[in-house]
Structure formats: C-alpha cells, structure tokens
Amino acid sequence: MLKAAGAVLVIFACTALGYSQSLTFQKRLGCLEEIRKMTILLLGEITYRREALPQAMERVSGKVGAPFCDFLKEVSKEAGSCQGIRFSQIFTGRAESFLKNSGMTKQDKDSFAQLGEYLGYMDVSMQKNTVELYLKELETEILQAQKEEPVKTKLYRSMGALGGIFLAIVLI
Amino acid sequence: MKKAEITRLFPAHIRNALEAAQFPMEQVYEIRLRVNAPLIVISQGKEYFLTEKGKFSREESEACFVSAEDLKETMEYISNYSMYAFEDEIRQGFITIQGGHRVGIAGKTVLEGDKIKSVKYISYINLRLSHQIKGCAAPLLPYIIKDSRICHTLIISPPRCGKTTLLRDLIRQVSNGNRYLPGVSVGVVDERSEIGGSYQGIPQNDLGIRTDVLDCCPKAEGMMMLIRSMSPEVVAVDELGDYEDIHAIESVIHCGCKLFATVHGSSIEDMKRKPLMQRLVQERIFERYIVLQHKDRAGRVRAIFDERGTSLYDDKRKQGILC
Numbered sequence: 001m002l003k004a005a006g007a008v009l010v011i012f013a014c015t016a017l018g019y020s021q022s023l024t025f026q027k028r029l030g031c032l033e034e035i036r037k038m039t040i041l042l043l044g045e046i047t048y049r050r051e052a053l054p055q056a057m058e059r060v061s062g063k064v065g066a067p068f069c070d071f072l073k074e075v076s077k078e079a080g081s082c083q084g085i086r087f088s089q090i091f092t093g094r095a096e097s098f099l100k101n102s103g104m105t106k107q108d109k110d111s112f113a114q115l116g117e118y119l120g121y122m123d124v125s126m127q128k129n130t131v132e133l134y135l136k137e138l139e140t141e142i143l144q145a146q147k148e149e150p151v152k153t154k155l156y157r158s159m160g161a162l163g164g165i166f167l168a169i170v171l172i
Numbered sequence: 173m174k175k176a177e178i179t180r181l182f183p184a185h186i187r188n189a190l191e192a193a194q195f196p197m198e199q200v201y202e203i204r205l206r207v208n209a210p211l212i213v214i215s216q217g218k219e220y221f222l223t224e225k226g227k228f229s230r231e232e233s234e235a236c237f238v239s240a241e242d243l244k245e246t247m248e249y250i251s252n253y254s255m256y257a258f259e260d261e262i263r264q265g266f267i268t269i270q271g272g273h274r275v276g277i278a279g280k281t282v283l284e285g286d287k288i289k290s291v292k293y294i295s296y297i298n299l300r301l302s303h304q305i306k307g308c309a310a311p312l313l314p315y316i317i318k319d320s321r322i323c324h325t326l327i328i329s330p331p332r333c334g335k336t337t338l339l340r341d342l343i344r345q346v347s348n349g350n351r352y353l354p355g356v357s358v359g360v361v362d363e364r365s366e367i368g369g370s371y372q373g374i375p376q377n378d379l380g381i382r383t384d385v386l387d388c389c390p391k392a393e394g395m396m397m398l399i400r401s402m403s404p405e406v407v408a409v410d411e412l413g414d415y416e417d418i419h420a421i422e423s424v425i426h427c428g429c430k431l432f433a434t435v436h437g438s439s440i441e442d443m444k445r446k447p448l449m450q451r452l453v454q455e456r457i458f459e460r461y462i463v464l465q466h467k468d469r470a471g472r473v474r475a476i477f478d479e480r481g482t483s484l485y486d487d488k489r490k491q492g493i494l495c
Contacts, residue, residue, distance in 0.1 A: 046254075046256060050256065050257050050259075051254075051257070052251075052252045052253070052254040052257050053252070053253045053254045054252060054253065054254075056254075079252075079253050080252075082180040082249065084180070084182075084183060084184050084187055084249070086245060086248060087248060087253040119253075120248070120251070120253040120254045120255060120256065121255055122255055122256065122290070122292070123255070123256050123259045123262075123289075123290050124256045124259055126256070127256045
C-alpha cells in the first residue's frame, strides 16, 4: 500500500515537473513577445515624439504587461532621479532583478541588457537602427520559440509523466 | 540657483568636488571640461582650477582632471540619457538645460554634404550658468523710456558680458511695471530657452506677470506668431543674427510693437560694419543702443546712444550705472 502511494507521488511530482518546464517555455515566449511590444512602443516615443528616455519609459509602462510595466517604471524613476549612474547600469541592474523568474534564457537576457547600452546614445537614426536590429533578432527568437512551442510543450509534459512512471517502476 | 541643479550634470568625482566646494554657485559663470585637461571654473571673471576637494586653485597639478569617459558620462546626464532628443541642438553646438543654463559642445563634426549633421566624440563642454539678477536693469529704465513710451532698444555686447541677464531683467521690469511706466504685455521669443530657462514650457526665471514666452521657436517665425496670437506691446528676442531675424524685426516695428533685442558686438561701429545690421542702424530703427563691456565684472554698461548716435551715457565720464 505504502509502495503504491509512493509510486503515485513520484509519478505526480514528475508530471508536475514536466508541466512546469513547459510553462517556463511558454512564459519565455510571452516575455519575448512583451519585450517586442515594449521595444516597438519605445521606438515610437523616441523617433516620433522625441521624448527623453525616462519620460518615454514612463509612458510606455502603462501599455505593457508585467513584469515590464514595473521594470519600465523603476528604470524611469531611477534615471529621473539623476543620481550619477549611467543608463546602461540602471537598465542592466533592473533587468536582472525583474527578469529573474521570467523563463528567459541567459542569451535572451544578455541581448536585452545590450539594448540598454545603446538606448539614448547618439541621434535618432542611430537609435532607430540599433533598436530595429534588436527587434530583428528578437523576431527570429520569437519565431523559433513559436515553432518549437507545440513540440516542446508536448515533449516536456509527456517526458514528465513517462519519467515519473519509469522512476516509479524502478523504485518498486 | 540650486547647487544640485548643476552638480547632477557631472560624473561622481566632479560632482563630489562641486558639492564639497565652498564657493556660492551664483558666482560661477562657466565650468569648462576638456578631454585630458584640468577642470576650469570661471568665477567673477577669473579662471580657477577646481581641485578634487572642491577648492579653487591656481596650480594646474592640483586640479581635477577630465577624461574622455567623464565627458561621455556628462553628456548622458546633460541630455537626460537621451542624446537623440537634442539632435537639433547638438547640430548647433549647444544644449539648453533646465534652469536656462547653456551647454556648449565641441568635438568631431559629422557632415552630410556641406551641412553639419551631428557632433560625435564630444571632447569639450562649456557649461555657462544662467544668472538672474533682479533689478540690474533698473538704472537703464530712464534711458529707454522717453515721454512715457518705451524705445526700440538694442543691447550690444561681446560674449559673456551679461546681455541676456540684462535683457531678462528689462523684460521683467517692463512686464511688472516700474516707477516710470505701468506694466505692459511682453512677448518673448526664446529660441534657445536662455531668457526664460523654460523647462517643459514653464519659465524657470522670473520674466514678469505680463509676459508670454514662446519657447524653442525660431526668432523670425516666433515674433510674427506672437504678434498674431498674443498681441504684445513689447517683443523681446536674444542674439539677432540671421537675415530672417532682421526681416521679422521690420515687421514687428511696423506692427506698432516695441522691440528689445541683443546682438554680439562691442560698439555701434561694429553694427555698421555688419551687413545685416548696417541698414537697421542707418534707418534708425532702434532708438536706443546699450553697449556692454566686461570691465571688473559682467553686465557693465559702457555707453548708451540714441538713434542718431548721440551719447546719452558714457562710462568714462560716469561710473557705476549698472549692477
């Protein structure tokens, strides 16, 4: 009886692990799509309104979902307080803390942090070129993730359940 | 002027030096940053090196040194992390920041055809602090008001002699009213945000209760716009220079408005030699010329002339008219 209960628990835990992995993958895709939206909106603020970055971020913060809404608000607040910290440092620091549990890969986070290096620097055409280049890379990542999503979701979930059954059999 | 308004523009070590400084910011006229060179502060017409401990020194070796990275960082803070938002200003070589302070820049110019597109590798920054000296134009009022009416006035001055400070107070006194005249409505075309020091459309300097400010607007267009929209009795502009400005002045004068303007120069003769100004002098458009000089301190009047060139005041004969 005890063995059966243990086996059920192992199967349940492994299945949950598989589900969680698939959710992380979906979360990553959601984040990448939200970053794309945020970047496009920021680009509009920069190229058309010529709004200063802290103000532009504040405006865009109301139009994007979590965690980017709070991320933008925090960066805008810190940049606006003029404490003698470079923008790239503010951006990277906040990105690290806000994207901790976003499901994004290290490479995703690095290229997002790199965007902060170039934001605000030089003229509008340079901003446009840099941001568009980032958007292109982001688009490739999103397409790749969208393509992989059904396969990977299915894979993680079935791997979790099957792994659980396998482990249960081995343990019994 | 708040000290923090200025110190926040600099990287940590310069910021610390300025914060530790004992001298009042009101006495500082310029802060000059040059790549791989000592930081220089111009205070009351004299040049000093600023030490890391915030003291004025004559010794170059004690000075706070400025690196290329410091300049890059300073530009980030000056532009509020948004260099692109100042693209047009950078092309002209200066940025006006909150408080009406002007940041002059130099570096490597980027050309598009034969026109300057931008400035990169900014290696020289000159922060010119805007000063508001209330009452400094009071001694001039009897000279520019004749038979209870304001005269068209041109302030002629070399750079750094206080022409904008004087113009600002003149606007304030005419707008608020003074012992010679009740207040009148004044329209200010503040092309470089230096007169009002506007931030997000709100002047940071006191320009008087009857003053309307058109901020960051080209002078020629702005003067006509103000006349059409705000019907000012006096129009004030800083630093005349283009053909369009001169053309707009004629329109202002023919609309019945009075004009206060400033121009770079050191005498009426200088004006006669400038092709653009020559005709205005010959046609006696301006009724008063106030010539400034940098003797002892900025904002000292050297002479005042009427439209015929007759001297109404001469600093050599009489002392201490202004400030």
